Amino acid sequence: MSSIIEAKNGMRTLAVKAQATVSNPHLTNAQKKTVLDQIDVDLKAFSQTITVHEQASRLMSGGSSLGSSEGLAFGSDLFAKGVTGRAPSLMLDPEQQMALFKAVGDGMPFVTKAVLDSTSVDPTQYPSQFLPPVLAAREPNRIADILPTSPMGSSVVEYYITTGSAAAGPVAEGAEKPESGIAFTKATATATKIAHWMQVTEEAVRDFAPFAQLLSADMIAGVIDAENNELLSALGTGASKFKGMLAVSGTQSYIRLTGDTILDAIEIAGSGLRSGGRFTTPDGIAMHPLDYSKARRTKTTQGEYVAGDPTQAGPATLWGTRVVLTSQIPQGTALVGNFAQACQVWVREGLSVRTNAFGSGFRSNEIEVIAEERLSLGVVAPAALSVVTISDHA
Numbered sequence: 001m002s003s004i005i006e007a008k009n010g011m012r013t014l015a016v017k018a019q020a021t022v023s024n025p026h027l028t029n030a031q032k033k034t035v036l037d038q039i040d041v042d043l044k045a046f047s048q049t050i051t052v053h054e055q056a057s058r059l060m061s062g063g064s065s066l067g068s069s070e071g072l073a074f075g076s077d078l079f080a081k082g083v084t085g086r087a088p089s090l091m092l093d094p095e096q097q098m099a100l101f102k103a104v105g106d107g108m109p110f111v112t113k114a115v116l117d118s119t120s121v122d123p124t125q126y127p128s129q130f131l132p133p134v135l136a137a138r139e140p141n142r143i144a145d146i147l148p149t150s151p152m153g154s155s156v157v158e159y160y161i162t163t164g165s166a167a168a169g170p171v172a173e174g175a176e177k178p179e180s181g182i183a184f185t186k187a188t189a190t191a192t193k194i195a196h197w198m199q200v201t202e203e204a205v206r207d208f209a210p211f212a213q214l215l216s217a218d219m220i221a222g223v224i225d226a227e228n229n230e231l232l233s234a235l236g237t238g239a240s241k242f243k244g245m246l247a248v249s250g251t252q253s254y255i256r257l258t259g260d261t262i263l264d265a266i267e268i269a270g271s272g273l274r275s276g277g278r279f280t281t282p283d284g285i286a287m288h289p290l291d292y293s294k295a296r297r298t299k300t301t302q303g304e305y306v307a308g309d310p311t312q313a314g315p316a317t318l319w320g321t322r323v324v325l326t327s328q329i330p331q332g333t334a335l336v337g338n339f340a341q342a343c344q345v346w347v348r349e350g351l352s353v354r355t356n357a358f359g360s361g362f363r364s365n366e367i368e369v370i371a372e373e374r375l376s377l378g379v380v381a382p383a384a385l386s387v388v389t390i391s392d393h394a
Helices: 004-022 029-061 077-081 094-106 203-206 209-233 262-275 289-296
Strands: 150-151 156-165 181-191 193-200 252-256 284-287 321-325 335-336 345-358 366-379 385-389
Touching: 004 029, 029 209, 156 366, 181 366, 193 203, 193 209, 203 366, 209 345, 252 262, 262 289, 262 335, 262 385, 284 289, 289 321
Parallel strands: 150 345, 252 385, 284 321
Antiparallel strands: 156 181, 193 366, 284 335, 335 385, 345 366
8 A cells, every 4th residue: 555645646646647638639539538547546546545544644643533434433432422532552552562572582472462442443444554563683694595405314313524634646666555544433413403482362363464474484583593593603512412613623713813804814714725624615604794894895095995886786795705694603703614515404394383272272362383493413524614713893
């Protein structure tokens, strides 16, 4: 639905168009009728929009005649008696909004009830766009997008980390050939469950369709947020069954030197992957958004941006390598690596959203909404990762 200003401007434009059509000597009467019929349809649509917004405006401001036809439609005794006073709320009241914000932010259960009394209206009686957008702050990017992924047949996967050396070289006639060695270290990856839940009433979900959609999306985003943290920083203790990429041993590292820019540090770390360890090149970089912003703002002595024209939009990249921005990586640390070679994600149970209305919840119309997944990470080639200490926080 367009705004009331857009609707009024649209009606003015249609009026000018109608006048021009009628006075156009090059159009036949049939052609004029076709144009005018369409203008009539558009005018009715704009008029309906204006009517809805004006009714909503009167309700929000309290009005002088709550016993009008608009008020009577809600069926309240006060409306029927024409009593003036506090306007019926078309939005969640401040207390409800604060409770919902806190519950979503803390990942705790909450109950939101659809109430109908003399000072509030049935939410099905007003347009859905008046529902305030309640959304917790969630990290939009997913680290798993740059990691190879495969199904997990059981809760535990065995894999091997290989190390070794190549001793190949020239051999004199009749001399013994040098022996190369390769070592296999057995490791296991156990699935970690990542989950959270919330509680809502059946009425809230049914009466607030946009809220139900938002709740589902936010529950999924919450799991992905925790998943990012696990894949990066999990210590493999407690409920965390594997170590994240920043916590495993055997990775390369680089500490930014005085005088180096963040761009310098990232490039040197990438070169370290190529020159030693796995002899590979980076296919991805994980960075905190503020660190990436500082890197992008690096300038020459003439004040020109090193990373390119800032007015040109494009994907996040440094040195031609994709950058995944996530607030789950500590500020001041970047992870440069060939993730395709270094890591493997095994998924035991894919991300899902389920509901449960059994027990007392069934009797009180309370629904538990659960979002969860089970997965594990194996860092099969730690030397293909480099942990870069940027040190100078943005």
